[in-house]
Amino acid sequence: MTDVRPDNRPTGSLRDRIAAELTRARDRSVRLTEAVDDDDLVRQHSPIMSPLVWDLAHVGNQEELWLVRDVGGREPVRQDIDDLYDAFKHPRRDRPALPLLGPAEARRYVATVRDKVFDLLDGVRFDGSRLVADGFAFGMIAQHEQQHDETMLATHQLRTGPPVLSAPAPPPSVRPVAGEVLVPAGRFTMGTSTDPWALDNERPGHPVELPAYVIDAAPVTNGEYLAFVADGGYADPRWWSEPGWRHRSSAGLTAPLHWRRDGTDWGYTRFGRYAPLVPDEPVVHVGFHEAEAYATWAGKRLPTEAEWEKAARWDPDSGRSRRYPWGDEDPTPEHANLGQRHLAPAPVGAYPAGASPLGVHQLIGDVWEWTSSPFLGYPGFAAFPYREYSEVFFGSDYRILRGGSFGTDPVACRGTFRNWDLPIRRQIFSGFRCARDARPEEIA
């Protein structure tokens, strides 16, 4: 028997898609946790990261809370561990000392939860509460697991020792991309009210009016960033904000995280392998303060979040906002470097098919891009389904990042997707591009 939705599409396809997304996320979690031994899984590789085994069981616990208990109305699997895996109860630095499930137990736990979810997925109706409409709760959980997979990938990058992950190199540049793109003044729709798996902070869609501005056609590359380093950028307070300079000084920053001086050249260690810096690759592992300092040094500024999104979504022909720079179709490997297919950002010019109509490249994938905007709710924001996903982080402590990285799965990446972190953080796969106001003679 097939249910039929109001739009006459069978619900079977939604069920299949949910099952595929959940399975894809789990395959990735398994790969990331099977790559290391048990010792490594329970160890903390950095005080700002959880042990990998915490992420694994936390993913299962969220799945249990939302899908098994809430959507399914089933008996709890392990109510006794809710507190251990509540991210708000224990800061990351304290997590290794908790009586966490061990690797074997954690694996059994997530598998038990998943079995129950597949069982209830069989019979669930997608026309009930707002939580299950369009499969939202399932989509939220698939995105949640993929977000933690990206976090686990960042933990892998922080661990020391021989390499355990491998992937083919990203594709080469096929066309030089440089310079800037003028985005004309006018109104566009920011955010969405219709994307079924968009999270609360992406909603609602609302008009935003922007003056004309100019945005870089590509992310700032290692070569460009190196010019800032070589020019003494890290030693000159003129380029830094006051809090940025204070942090630079107390943390002793001299280059992006993972960069290392190799005689007169620079290189970096990536997932345990050392390589010379690739000049045309987007710079990665810079904090907001570093991005802002570079932009000031370059005579520019970071884009606002609205400027980033208009560049990524606004279609000059139709005036509509689309899901991605290239249109509404799901990303393929031709469009963007997403989903951990590669373990590095691709060089600038590697994805001409992913460019926006105005010619802005690599907005999606490669590196998360810092914007100048704090994390705030859009006009009409309503927390859904829980305040702790977004709302408790609203305020000026955090800055927004956009576009996803090579480690972001497509299910958790779109033109409306909002990420945020503290301005000092650089363990994430973060880079940036610059923007500036349009000059009068450019607007004419």
Ligand code: AVJ
């Ligand atoms: C959206 C990436 C900032 O990892 O802190 C995971 C996503 N929220 N579990 C984070 C998230 C709850 C979140 N970020």
Ligand code: FE
């Ligand atoms: Fe989480």
